[in-house]
Amino acid sequence: EVQLVQSGAEVKKPGESLKISCKGSGYSFTSYWIGWVRQMPGKGLEWMGIIYPGDSDTRYSPSFQGQVTISADKSISTAYLQWSSLKASDTAMYYCAITERAYSSGWDYWGQGTLVTVSS
Amino acid sequence: QSALTQPASVSGSPGQSITISCTGTSSDVGGYNYVSWYQQHPGKAPKLMIYEVSNRPSGVPDRFSGSKSGNTASLTISGLQAEDEADYYCSSYTSSSTLVVFGGGTKLTVL
Numbered sequence: 498e499v500q501l502v503q504s505g506a507e508v509k510k511p512g513e514s515l516k517i518s519c520k521g522s523g524y525s526f527t528s529y530w531i532g533w534v535r536q537m538p539g540k541g542l543e544w545m546g547i548i549y550p551g552d553s554d555t556r557y558s559p560s561f562q563g564q565v566t567i568s569a570d571k572s573i574s575t576a577y578l579q580w581s582s583l584k585a586s587d588t589a590m591y592y593c594a595i596t597e598r599a600y601s602s603g604w605d606y607w608g609q610g611t612l613v614t615v616s617s
Numbered sequence: 618q619s620a621l622t623q624p625a626s627v628s629g630s631p632g633q634s635i636t637i638s639c640t641g642t643s644s645d646v647g648g649y650n651y652v653s654w655y656q657q658h659p660g661k662a663p664k665l666m667i668y669e670v671s672n673r674p675s676g677v678p679d680r681f682s683g684s685k686s687g688n689t690a691s692l693t694i695s696g697l698q699a700e701d702e703a704d705y706y707c708s709s710y711t712s713s714s715t716l717v718v719f720g721g722g723t724k725l726t727v728l
Contacts (some may be wrong), residue, residue: 541706541719541721542657542719544717544718547716558716600717603651603665604665605668
């Protein structure tokens with residue numbers, strides 16, 4: 498069974514750093530694109546970026562380029578989304594997802610989400 | 618403002634059919650057969666309902682169907698059921714540097 502298990506909710510202060518995780522199981526971790534999606538409170542879905550763990554090919558939406566870093570550790574089948582300096586506007590639910598096909602095709606499996614709250 | 622335009626809300630009675638539209642441009646919806654649709658219930662992660670315009674993943678009821686004409690894609694749900702009440706998002710590949718874009722979402726209410 499394919500599963501994506503994300504790390505737990507985080508409460509941080511502005512300016513702090515953060516790294517959240519997404520652990521995959523039940524499939525070949527290095528063969529599927531992993532994407533990250535933001536959902537701000539009461540708002541819609543926003544595509545942030547993707548990584549192909551097989552070769553670490555990483556691509557970002559221009560809206561998030563330079564604001565976050567996407568990475569993956571093949572040895573433990575885990576992808577990461579990190580911030581070096583959080584802002585209040587980073588408060589949102591963050592989802593990871595994978596696709597069995599090209600990243601353009603549609604995201605088949607989703608993690609349960611990680612709620613990030615940034616408040617002073 | 619989202620790259621793809623969806624109606625904010627649609628509604629229908631049990632058993633009826635509804636259609637949700639998703640309008641983009643020739644750089645996204647109109648240019649590629651890479652439109653997908655997601656269902657999201659409150660407090661839950663999105664679920665893929667349609668990929669590549671009209672394909673249903675395993676386990677998705679055949680009451681859900683997708684199509685595309687020009688720059689507009691559509692999701693049709695026939696035989697509406699109470700559990701279909703949710704938010705629905707379309708998504709498309711785009712030739713811009715963004716790569717993937719979402720619609721703003723449509724709230725489906727089953728009356």
